[in-house]
Amino acid sequence: MKAIKAYLRSGEMARLAGVSPDTLRHYERKGLLPAPRRSPNGYREYHSSLLDRVRMIRRALSVGFTIDELASIFRQRANGGAPCRRVRALAEEKLTEVEAQLMEIKTLRDDLRSMLRDWDSRLARSADGERAGLLESLASSRREEKLSPLAPSAIRRKKVRSR
Protein backbone atom coordinates (compact mmCIF):
# COMPACT_ATOMS: atom_id res chain seq x y z
CA MET A 1 0.00 0.00 0.00
CA LYS A 2 1.53 3.21 -1.21
CA ALA A 3 1.09 6.42 0.68
CA ILE A 4 -0.52 9.20 -1.31
CA LYS A 5 1.67 12.25 -1.72
CA ALA A 6 0.13 15.40 -0.39
CA TYR A 7 1.45 17.42 -3.29
CA LEU A 8 1.90 16.45 -6.87
CA ARG A 9 3.54 18.18 -9.72
CA SER A 10 1.92 18.75 -13.06
CA GLY A 11 3.14 15.55 -14.64
CA GLU A 12 1.95 13.32 -11.84
CA MET A 13 -1.33 15.09 -11.50
CA ALA A 14 -1.85 14.90 -15.21
CA ARG A 15 -1.11 11.20 -15.32
CA LEU A 16 -3.44 10.46 -12.47
CA ALA A 17 -6.22 12.49 -13.99
CA GLY A 18 -5.67 11.10 -17.46
CA VAL A 19 -4.90 14.40 -19.09
CA SER A 20 -1.78 16.17 -20.30
CA PRO A 21 0.13 18.74 -18.29
CA ASP A 22 -0.74 21.16 -21.04
CA THR A 23 -4.38 20.59 -20.34
CA LEU A 24 -3.90 21.33 -16.67
CA ARG A 25 -2.22 24.58 -17.52
CA HIS A 26 -5.06 25.34 -19.84
CA TYR A 27 -7.64 24.77 -17.12
CA GLU A 28 -5.70 27.03 -14.85
CA ARG A 29 -5.60 29.76 -17.46
CA LYS A 30 -9.33 29.41 -17.93
CA GLY A 31 -10.02 29.62 -14.24
CA LEU A 32 -11.08 26.03 -13.72
CA LEU A 33 -8.21 25.29 -11.43
CA PRO A 34 -6.83 27.57 -8.75
CA ALA A 35 -3.25 28.63 -9.27
CA PRO A 36 -1.38 26.05 -7.22
CA ARG A 37 1.46 26.91 -4.93
CA ARG A 38 4.95 26.72 -6.36
CA SER A 39 8.05 24.97 -5.19
CA PRO A 40 11.20 27.11 -4.91
CA ASN A 41 12.16 26.23 -8.44
CA GLY A 42 8.87 27.42 -9.83
CA TYR A 43 7.25 24.04 -10.32
CA ARG A 44 3.55 23.77 -9.65
CA GLU A 45 2.62 21.79 -6.57
CA TYR A 46 -0.93 20.60 -6.70
CA HIS A 47 -2.56 19.48 -3.53
CA SER A 48 -3.65 15.95 -4.18
CA SER A 49 -7.21 16.84 -3.30
CA LEU A 50 -7.34 18.71 -6.58
CA LEU A 51 -7.33 15.41 -8.36
CA ASP A 52 -11.03 15.09 -7.70
CA ARG A 53 -11.55 18.52 -9.04
CA VAL A 54 -9.85 17.63 -12.28
CA ARG A 55 -11.82 14.43 -12.58
CA MET A 56 -14.97 16.35 -11.96
CA ILE A 57 -14.07 18.79 -14.68
CA ARG A 58 -13.35 16.00 -17.11
CA ARG A 59 -16.62 14.38 -16.39
CA ALA A 60 -18.54 17.62 -16.65
CA LEU A 61 -16.91 18.39 -19.97
CA SER A 62 -17.66 14.93 -21.19
CA VAL A 63 -21.37 15.42 -20.58
CA GLY A 64 -21.40 18.67 -22.44
CA PHE A 65 -20.54 21.48 -20.07
CA THR A 66 -18.18 24.02 -21.55
CA ILE A 67 -15.09 25.30 -19.88
CA ASP A 68 -16.58 28.75 -19.62
CA GLU A 69 -19.72 27.47 -18.00
CA LEU A 70 -17.73 25.59 -15.42
CA ALA A 71 -15.51 28.58 -14.80
CA SER A 72 -18.54 30.74 -14.23
CA ILE A 73 -20.02 28.20 -11.85
CA PHE A 74 -16.81 27.97 -9.87
CA ARG A 75 -16.62 31.71 -9.71
CA GLN A 76 -20.12 31.99 -8.38
CA ARG A 77 -19.36 29.38 -5.80
CA ALA A 78 -16.18 31.09 -4.77
CA ASN A 79 -18.29 34.13 -4.02
CA GLY A 80 -20.32 32.15 -1.58
CA GLY A 81 -23.10 31.26 -3.99
CA ALA A 82 -24.77 27.92 -4.42
CA PRO A 83 -25.11 27.52 -8.19
CA CYS A 84 -26.88 24.19 -7.88
CA ARG A 85 -30.09 25.27 -9.56
CA ARG A 86 -28.12 26.76 -12.39
CA VAL A 87 -26.03 23.69 -12.73
CA ARG A 88 -29.10 21.55 -12.89
CA ALA A 89 -30.70 23.78 -15.48
CA LEU A 90 -27.60 23.65 -17.62
CA ALA A 91 -27.49 19.90 -17.40
CA GLU A 92 -31.06 19.70 -18.52
CA GLU A 93 -30.20 21.88 -21.49
CA LYS A 94 -27.45 19.48 -22.36
CA LEU A 95 -29.83 16.61 -22.19
CA THR A 96 -32.22 18.35 -24.51
CA GLU A 97 -29.45 19.07 -26.95
CA VAL A 98 -28.23 15.53 -26.79
CA GLU A 99 -31.67 14.18 -27.44
CA ALA A 100 -32.05 16.41 -30.44
CA GLN A 101 -28.69 15.37 -31.72
CA LEU A 102 -29.59 11.78 -31.20
CA MET A 103 -32.56 12.13 -33.50
CA GLU A 104 -30.43 13.87 -36.06
CA ILE A 105 -27.81 11.20 -36.02
CA LYS A 106 -30.39 8.50 -36.32
CA THR A 107 -31.79 10.21 -39.37
CA LEU A 108 -28.35 10.56 -40.76
CA ARG A 109 -27.65 6.90 -40.22
CA ASP A 110 -30.84 5.93 -41.94
CA ASP A 111 -30.05 8.22 -44.82
CA LEU A 112 -26.61 6.76 -45.19
CA ARG A 113 -27.95 3.25 -45.10
CA SER A 114 -30.52 3.79 -47.77
CA MET A 115 -28.01 5.72 -49.79
CA LEU A 116 -25.61 2.82 -49.69
CA ARG A 117 -28.34 0.40 -50.66
CA ASP A 118 -29.23 2.58 -53.59
CA TRP A 119 -25.62 2.96 -54.62
CA ASP A 120 -24.97 -0.73 -54.43
CA SER A 121 -27.76 -1.46 -56.78
CA ARG A 122 -26.40 1.16 -59.14
CA LEU A 123 -22.95 -0.30 -58.92
CA ALA A 124 -24.26 -3.77 -59.59
CA ARG A 125 -25.77 -2.44 -62.78
CA SER A 126 -22.72 -0.65 -64.08
CA ALA A 127 -19.50 -2.14 -65.38
CA ASP A 128 -16.27 -1.91 -63.44
CA GLY A 129 -14.34 1.28 -63.98
CA GLU A 130 -17.39 2.96 -65.33
CA ARG A 131 -19.19 5.89 -63.81
CA ALA A 132 -22.22 4.97 -61.83
CA GLY A 133 -23.18 8.53 -60.96
CA LEU A 134 -23.35 7.87 -57.26
CA LEU A 135 -22.88 11.42 -56.11
CA GLU A 136 -25.19 12.69 -58.79
CA SER A 137 -27.98 10.77 -57.18
CA LEU A 138 -27.59 13.05 -54.20
CA ALA A 139 -28.53 16.23 -56.01
CA SER A 140 -32.20 15.48 -55.90
CA SER A 141 -32.81 13.04 -53.02
CA ARG A 142 -36.36 13.63 -51.91
CA ARG A 143 -35.84 14.42 -48.22
CA GLU A 144 -36.10 17.81 -46.56
CA GLU A 145 -34.65 20.09 -49.24
CA LYS A 146 -36.95 22.71 -47.85
CA LEU A 147 -37.74 21.59 -44.33
CA SER A 148 -34.28 22.03 -42.99
CA PRO A 149 -31.79 24.18 -44.86
CA LEU A 150 -29.69 21.06 -44.95
CA ALA A 151 -27.42 21.55 -42.01
CA PRO A 152 -23.65 21.11 -42.21
CA SER A 153 -23.85 17.51 -41.02
CA ALA A 154 -24.66 16.19 -37.61
CA ILE A 155 -21.46 14.27 -37.41
CA ARG A 156 -18.74 16.79 -36.92
CA ARG A 157 -20.72 19.76 -35.70
CA LYS A 158 -20.96 20.88 -32.18
CA LYS A 159 -22.87 23.88 -31.23
CA VAL A 160 -25.01 25.87 -33.57
CA ARG A 161 -23.71 29.37 -33.74
CA SER A 162 -26.01 31.89 -32.10
CA ARG A 163 -25.56 35.06 -34.18
Added chain:
Amino acid sequence: MKAIKAYLRSGEMARLAGVSPDTLRHYERKGLLPAPRRSPNGYREYHSSLLDRVRMIRRALSVGFTIDELASIFRQRANGGAPCRRVRALAEEKLTEVEAQLMEIKTLRDDLRSMLRDWDSRLARSADGERAGLLESLASSRREEKLSPLAPSAIRRKKVRSR
Protein backbone atom coordinates in the same frame (compact mmCIF):
# COMPACT_ATOMS: atom_id res chain seq x y z
CA MET B 1 -44.67 29.57 -65.19
CA LYS B 2 -41.40 31.38 -65.05
CA ALA B 3 -38.63 30.61 -67.47
CA ILE B 4 -35.38 29.46 -65.87
CA LYS B 5 -32.45 31.73 -66.60
CA ALA B 6 -29.56 29.97 -68.25
CA TYR B 7 -27.06 31.90 -66.17
CA LEU B 8 -27.30 33.04 -62.61
CA ARG B 9 -25.16 35.30 -60.57
CA SER B 10 -23.81 34.38 -57.23
CA GLY B 11 -26.67 35.78 -55.23
CA GLU B 12 -29.35 34.01 -57.22
CA MET B 13 -27.46 30.79 -57.30
CA ALA B 14 -26.87 31.01 -53.60
CA ARG B 15 -30.50 31.65 -52.83
CA LEU B 16 -31.64 28.78 -54.96
CA ALA B 17 -29.15 26.43 -53.40
CA GLY B 18 -29.84 27.61 -49.90
CA VAL B 19 -26.33 28.81 -49.18
CA SER B 20 -24.60 32.16 -49.03
CA PRO B 21 -22.62 33.68 -51.87
CA ASP B 22 -19.64 33.46 -49.58
CA THR B 23 -20.08 29.73 -49.42
CA LEU B 24 -20.13 29.47 -53.19
CA ARG B 25 -16.91 31.38 -53.41
CA HIS B 26 -15.51 29.11 -50.79
CA TYR B 27 -16.44 26.01 -52.75
CA GLU B 28 -14.81 27.51 -55.77
CA ARG B 29 -11.61 28.22 -53.88
CA LYS B 30 -11.62 24.66 -52.63
CA GLY B 31 -12.09 23.21 -56.06
CA LEU B 32 -15.63 21.98 -55.58
CA LEU B 33 -17.02 24.28 -58.19
CA PRO B 34 -15.43 25.14 -61.51
CA ALA B 35 -14.57 28.79 -61.96
CA PRO B 36 -17.63 30.14 -63.73
CA ARG B 37 -17.48 32.48 -66.65
CA ARG B 38 -17.62 36.16 -65.92
CA SER B 39 -19.77 38.91 -67.26
CA PRO B 40 -17.94 42.00 -68.60
CA ASN B 41 -18.15 43.63 -65.19
CA GLY B 42 -16.47 40.71 -63.50
CA TYR B 43 -19.55 39.15 -61.97
CA ARG B 44 -19.71 35.38 -61.87
CA GLU B 45 -22.21 33.81 -64.20
CA TYR B 46 -23.11 30.33 -63.13
CA HIS B 47 -24.74 28.07 -65.62
CA SER B 48 -27.96 27.03 -64.02
CA SER B 49 -27.01 23.39 -64.38
CA LEU B 50 -24.51 23.98 -61.60
CA LEU B 51 -27.36 24.25 -59.19
CA ASP B 52 -27.53 20.49 -59.06
CA ARG B 53 -23.88 20.36 -58.38
CA VAL B 54 -24.22 22.65 -55.42
CA ARG B 55 -27.14 20.69 -54.08
CA MET B 56 -25.15 17.52 -54.46
CA ILE B 57 -22.29 19.04 -52.54
CA ARG B 58 -24.59 20.16 -49.77
CA ARG B 59 -26.09 16.77 -49.50
CA ALA B 60 -22.73 15.03 -49.55
CA LEU B 61 -21.44 17.34 -46.83
CA SER B 62 -24.53 16.74 -44.80
CA VAL B 63 -23.91 13.02 -44.76
CA GLY B 64 -20.36 13.48 -43.65
CA PHE B 65 -18.13 13.89 -46.68
CA THR B 66 -15.54 16.60 -46.26
CA ILE B 67 -14.83 19.32 -48.74
CA ASP B 68 -11.40 17.91 -49.39
CA GLU B 69 -12.75 14.46 -50.06
CA LEU B 70 -15.24 15.82 -52.52
CA ALA B 71 -12.61 17.94 -54.19
CA SER B 72 -10.38 14.94 -54.57
CA ILE B 73 -13.22 12.92 -56.05
CA PHE B 74 -14.08 15.62 -58.52
CA ARG B 75 -10.46 15.90 -59.50
CA GLN B 76 -10.19 12.20 -60.13
CA ARG B 77 -13.30 12.33 -62.20
CA ALA B 78 -12.06 15.29 -64.17
CA ASN B 79 -9.08 13.16 -65.09
CA GLY B 80 -11.34 10.59 -66.65
CA GLY B 81 -11.53 8.37 -63.60
CA ALA B 82 -14.59 6.70 -62.16
CA PRO B 83 -14.23 7.13 -58.42
CA CYS B 84 -17.42 5.26 -57.67
CA ARG B 85 -15.79 2.51 -55.64
CA ARG B 86 -13.93 5.05 -53.63
CA VAL B 87 -17.02 7.08 -53.09
CA ARG B 88 -18.86 4.04 -51.89
CA ALA B 89 -16.06 3.08 -49.55
CA LEU B 90 -16.00 6.55 -48.09
CA ALA B 91 -19.71 6.51 -47.54
CA GLU B 92 -19.42 3.23 -45.74
CA GLU B 93 -16.79 4.75 -43.50
CA LYS B 94 -19.15 7.57 -42.71
CA LEU B 95 -21.83 5.11 -41.83
CA THR B 96 -19.50 3.30 -39.48
CA GLU B 97 -18.53 6.54 -37.83
CA VAL B 98 -22.10 7.60 -37.50
CA GLU B 99 -23.06 4.31 -35.93
CA ALA B 100 -20.25 4.62 -33.43
CA GLN B 101 -21.28 8.13 -32.65
CA LEU B 102 -24.83 7.03 -32.23
CA MET B 103 -23.80 4.62 -29.53
CA GLU B 104 -21.78 7.27 -27.83
CA ILE B 105 -24.58 9.76 -27.82
CA LYS B 106 -26.96 7.20 -26.49
CA THR B 107 -24.61 6.51 -23.64
CA LEU B 108 -24.24 10.19 -23.05
CA ARG B 109 -27.97 10.65 -22.96
CA ASP B 110 -28.36 7.84 -20.47
CA ASP B 111 -25.60 9.28 -18.33
CA LEU B 112 -27.22 12.67 -18.35
CA ARG B 113 -30.57 11.22 -17.46
CA SER B 114 -29.33 9.29 -14.49
CA MET B 115 -27.22 12.21 -13.46
CA LEU B 116 -30.25 14.45 -13.41
CA ARG B 117 -32.22 11.90 -11.45
CA ASP B 118 -29.44 11.71 -8.93
CA TRP B 119 -29.14 15.47 -8.72
CA ASP B 120 -32.84 15.96 -8.27
CA SER B 121 -32.87 13.71 -5.30
CA ARG B 122 -29.95 15.59 -3.84
CA LEU B 123 -31.67 18.88 -4.42
CA ALA B 124 -34.84 17.63 -2.81
CA ARG B 125 -32.78 16.83 0.24
CA SER B 126 -30.99 20.15 0.54
CA ALA B 127 -32.42 23.50 1.47
CA ASP B 128 -32.82 26.26 -1.08
CA GLY B 129 -29.75 28.37 -1.59
CA GLU B 130 -27.60 25.73 -0.04
CA ARG B 131 -24.91 23.75 -1.75
CA ALA B 132 -25.97 20.35 -2.87
CA GLY B 133 -22.61 19.33 -4.27
CA LEU B 134 -23.96 18.38 -7.67
CA LEU B 135 -20.76 18.73 -9.58
CA GLU B 136 -18.83 17.06 -6.82
CA SER B 137 -20.80 13.92 -7.42
CA LEU B 138 -19.19 13.75 -10.83
CA ALA B 139 -15.68 13.32 -9.56
CA SER B 140 -16.16 9.67 -8.77
CA SER B 141 -19.05 8.40 -10.92
CA ARG B 142 -18.44 4.70 -11.38
CA ARG B 143 -18.41 4.47 -15.19
CA GLU B 144 -15.42 3.98 -17.46
CA GLU B 145 -12.77 6.01 -15.62
CA LYS B 146 -10.34 3.54 -17.04
CA LEU B 147 -12.08 2.07 -20.02
CA SER B 148 -12.12 5.20 -22.07
CA PRO B 149 -9.82 8.07 -21.17
CA LEU B 150 -13.04 10.03 -20.88
CA ALA B 151 -13.29 11.68 -24.24
CA PRO B 152 -13.98 15.41 -24.66
CA SER B 153 -17.71 14.80 -25.06
CA ALA B 154 -19.59 13.28 -27.92
CA ILE B 155 -21.74 16.31 -28.33
CA ARG B 156 -19.56 18.97 -29.79
CA ARG B 157 -16.77 16.88 -31.16
CA LYS B 158 -16.28 15.94 -34.69
CA LYS B 159 -13.40 13.94 -35.85
CA VAL B 160 -10.83 12.40 -33.58
CA ARG B 161 -7.46 13.78 -34.42
CA SER B 162 -5.12 11.28 -35.97
CA ARG B 163 -1.71 12.41 -34.68
Added chain:
DNA sequence: CTTGACCCTGGAACGCATTCCAGAGCTTAT
Protein backbone atom coordinates in the same frame (compact mmCIF):
# COMPACT_ATOMS: atom_id res chain seq x y z
C1' DC C 1 29.73 16.22 -16.98
C1' DT C 2 26.39 14.40 -19.74
C1' DT C 3 22.08 12.46 -20.62
C1' DG C 4 17.32 12.15 -20.29
C1' DA C 5 13.20 13.37 -18.16
C1' DC C 6 10.77 17.01 -16.08
C1' DC C 7 9.12 21.73 -15.65
C1' DC C 8 8.43 26.82 -16.95
C1' DT C 9 6.38 30.71 -20.22
C1' DG C 10 3.05 33.09 -23.65
C1' DG C 11 1.34 32.61 -27.79
C1' DA C 12 0.14 30.12 -31.95
C1' DA C 13 -1.84 26.08 -34.29
C1' DC C 14 -5.26 22.46 -34.96
C1' DG C 15 -9.81 21.03 -37.36
C1' DC C 16 -13.08 22.58 -40.94
C1' DA C 17 -17.07 24.63 -42.84
C1' DT C 18 -18.65 28.94 -42.75
C1' DT C 19 -18.79 33.82 -42.07
C1' DC C 20 -16.98 38.33 -41.79
C1' DC C 21 -14.08 42.14 -43.12
C1' DA C 22 -12.69 46.50 -45.70
C1' DG C 23 -12.19 48.90 -49.61
C1' DA C 24 -13.96 49.25 -54.08
C1' DG C 25 -16.86 48.94 -58.27
C1' DC C 26 -21.80 47.70 -60.58
C1' DT C 27 -26.92 48.29 -61.18
C1' DT C 28 -31.27 49.62 -60.63
C1' DA C 29 -35.15 51.95 -59.09
C1' DT C 30 -36.15 56.58 -57.60
Added chain:
DNA sequence: ATAAGCTCTGGAATGCGTTCCAGGGTCAAG
Protein backbone atom coordinates in the same frame (compact mmCIF):
# COMPACT_ATOMS: atom_id res chain seq x y z
C1' DA D 1 -27.70 62.00 -59.17
C1' DT D 2 -28.52 59.29 -55.25
C1' DA D 3 -29.31 55.54 -52.40
C1' DA D 4 -30.10 50.78 -51.79
C1' DG D 5 -28.36 46.61 -52.82
C1' DC D 6 -25.54 43.59 -55.62
C1' DT D 7 -20.76 42.06 -56.67
C1' DC D 8 -15.67 41.75 -56.45
C1' DT D 9 -11.04 40.56 -53.79
C1' DG D 10 -7.77 38.04 -50.32
C1' DG D 11 -7.26 37.24 -45.91
C1' DA D 12 -8.77 36.80 -41.21
C1' DA D 13 -12.09 35.35 -37.74
C1' DT D 14 -15.26 31.98 -35.68
C1' DG D 15 -15.89 27.97 -32.14
C1' DC D 16 -13.50 25.54 -28.44
C1' DG D 17 -10.89 22.07 -26.16
C1' DT D 18 -6.56 20.57 -26.85
C1' DT D 19 -1.95 20.43 -28.47
C1' DC D 20 2.34 22.28 -30.02
C1' DC D 21 6.09 25.47 -30.15
C1' DA D 22 10.68 27.71 -28.96
C1' DG D 23 13.75 29.04 -25.74
C1' DG D 24 15.03 28.20 -21.25
C1' DG D 25 15.52 26.17 -16.42
C1' DT D 26 16.01 21.84 -12.86
C1' DC D 27 17.18 17.53 -11.35
C1' DA D 28 18.64 12.81 -10.46
C1' DA D 29 21.12 8.82 -12.36
C1' DG D 30 25.13 7.14 -14.80
